[in-house]
Amino acid sequence: MKLLQHLVLALLLFATPTFIIAQDIMPPTIPWNGKSKELLVDKSEKWVTPFELSDGLESPTYAETMAWIEKLVANSEYLELVTAGTSEQGRPIKLVIGSKNKEFGSDKLSTSSKPLIFFQAGIHAGEIDGKDAGMMLLRDISQGNKIGLLDNANLLFIPILNVDGHERRSEYGRVNQRGPKEMGWRTNAVNLNLNRDYTKLETAGIQAVTEVINSYDPDLYIDIHVTDGADYQYDITYGYVATGGYSPEISSWLSTKFQPEVDQALKDQGHIPGPLLFAANGNDFSAGNVAFSFSPRFSHTYGDIRHMASILIENHSLKPFEQRVLGTYVFLEQAIKSLGNHYAALQKAVESDSNQPKESIPVKFKFRDTPADSMEFLGIASSKVKSEITGAEYVKWEGKPVTQSVPSIFMDVPELSVSVPKAYWVPVEWTDVTTKLKQHGIQFETINEAREVNVELSTVTSFSMGNQPYEGLMRVQRFELDKTYRKLTLNPGSVRVPTDQALGELAVILLEPESVDSFFQWGYFNSIFSQTEYMETYIMEPLIAKMLSEDADLKMLFEEEKASNPDFAKSPRTIYSWFYKQTPYFDQNWKVIPVGREW
Structure with a gap:
């Protein structure tokens, strides 16, 4: 009898527990049926992506992604695939190059009269929307009816930057994110965060990025993420160093030439664009939204100090994966068009910022004494609930849209200059x-x-x-x-x-x-x-x-x-x-x- 009891106890101790998938208990989402769904192709199409085959629920593995891209490149005279670097675990970090003139070398692209856009996905490998959006966009350019996009700009695309983190994938990759079914890991194989590495260059991924930037000299750099945090209506949020940075004329170009066109394109396709959003109190936006001054260890600020127009996309983690991917596609397509339309103005801005006086520069920023202004905020209704587990209050999101007026808190005042x-x-x-x-x-x-x-x-x-x-x-x-x-x-x-x-x-x-x-x-x-x-x-x-x-x-x-x-x-x-x-x-x-x- 005792032997049987011991066996039962052992089975209970060592049995694999069954966990509830977080995506099943997330806050309710607002129903969405945006026009951008028309970008999806039928599953019978030759160049359907793994994302589309899964009804917008899954993202392919590294091997599946590279096999699909290699086949696409082999069937297009306008695409080329090169290795930008090698990860800590020995995986190639691949770079796709797109050129209507079939000029793929860095010597040609860096001196071309046509602008060059560089976008990357999977720097945080669980935040992989840009990979699947980029695959669809490359398909439509090289095999569909959008080859004309390459008249606007040449392309550089890293589909998976953190390739090792991408393969540390499971259904338990990101507890706060609604899809894909399996997600990669935030950090690389040695547990370093690539988007904290732009100044110290300790990771193979960011060493590869700086090599691409130095060799090809892109005009616009886009880093694609998925954010965590509070709920709101916006599905595609993005930002750049708007104030308190090192490239004020480039910032002006982004705010007056680029952003209005991208925002309109997203709205036309059924998406809700917004700025980068960080709740001042860490829970909801009742205390305002904070516009942080990121240091150059982060991608978009690193680009700003190099006088390279740079954008950080943060898709909203609580929106469905399909919605986020399609919004990213719309963003990238319009980014290519807007860069081509306003390239001369961007060149002038870069020249001005590059030649600005350098007697002193700020090395640390602080918050303004008072909020800059209030913003109309497209929020989600919430309530505070007392936890029966901890006794503390927590925010419960109710899935109902509300419009609020919240303070904008800027961190753009130079605190220390040298x-x-x-x-x-x-x-x-x-x-x-x-x-x-x-x-x-x-x-x-x-x-x-x-x-x-x-x-x-x-x-x-x-x-x-x-x-x-x-x-x-x-x-x-x-x-x-x-x-x-x-x-x-x-x-x-x-x-x-x-x-x-x-x-x-x-x-x-x-x-x-x-x-x-x-x-x-x-x-x-x-x-x-x-x-x-x-x-x-x-x-x-x-x-x-x-x-x-x-x-x-x-x-x-x-x-x-x-x-x-x-x-x-x-x-x-x-x-x-x-x-x-x-x-x-x-x-x-x-x-x-x-x-x-x-x-």
Whole structure:
């Protein structure tokens, strides 16, 4: 009997539990029957996509996606497929190129008189709408009646950027998202978030993206996501650096030329476009919508600092997968048309932003003192319900459209700006930094023989580290700096980074320690915090006595320090350390950030 009981208990403990699929218990959705459904082809069509075959419920695997695209490219003289990079698990990151002139090389496309649009899907692999929309659009261009789109612009398309995350797929990929049936994972194979990597370049995916940008020089860059968060009526939300950025003329082009046409196209096809939406209170929009100032670690802000028109699409996760994919198709099709229609104006904007003065640039932004204005918000009715499980209140979405007036809260006021030097110097030993500068496409001069330079250096006088790793790195958080000039002898292989170049602002963002996305704050110079030479008390006692007897000024400083700082006077170790710092034996490079400014 006991044996039977043990067997039953073991079965209960180790049996696979049956979970409720989150999509079955999501908030109710508003019925939708948009005109864009006419974009779907019949299942009997030769070039029907796996998405269409599944009635808009599923997205194909990496292997299925690539097999379909390879077949499509092989049957079109206007498409070519190349490898942009290789993932951490060894999967090729594929790039589809579209050209009416059949010119597929980066040398031709980067200098073409026709604009170039670069759109990518699956940077967060569960947010895969852009892949399926792009497959349909490429089908209709190369096999249907939309070849004329290639008269407007040449195309670059990465259908799956985070290819390893894409294959970590299951029905339990994203608990807050309504489809597809199986979804990939947000981060890559080593658990890094690609859309936090645009400055530090630690992932194969973003290294591939920067290589594409540097080689092909696209005019418009679109990164396609699916958002989480509160419910609302909008199905296709998107944004760009509208204010508080580094490319004001490009921002103006996006708001006056591009956005009105894209919004109208989406409305005409039965979609509801909207801005990027972030609830100020984290739950609903009663306290307003926050327009954050994203740092250049994010895709669209990275594009902004490079003076490349860049857009972040965030489709609404609670809308059905089919609706989101079709909306993305409409967006991309109109983006191609609008880029072609207004290319001359965009070129003028890029030239203006690229030639703007660079005496100083902001490296940190804060919120405005008061909300900018109120916006008409197409929301969803909600109520607050007290949980029987936790006792706390939570928001319950009711699936009924409401129109509200909510504050717009902008984070676009420069909080900290830095003066821009003539150049930066990076010693040869900091190879990780120079490698990343090169990957970004930043130009620099490498010296072939030792050179003495007079530069300004920053010494960290106090600091604290993050209490846990962020994106695999230990970031420097609160810190104070002291800036001094010093003559350095730099060895061959050291580099000089001029700021008077196309990516000069990006160089400042990466090399100025006050920048939230600097190599310093990301932790690439953390070894400077280690003190590796020490003093012994049996040496310091007679040395201090000799120093005091020979230097009256030092003795006066010592007495003043004791009088003003009781803790100092009570700590022999602190006293020894204070004197040690007055000697030439003390490490002059301790806590000195090894990036010099040339003025």
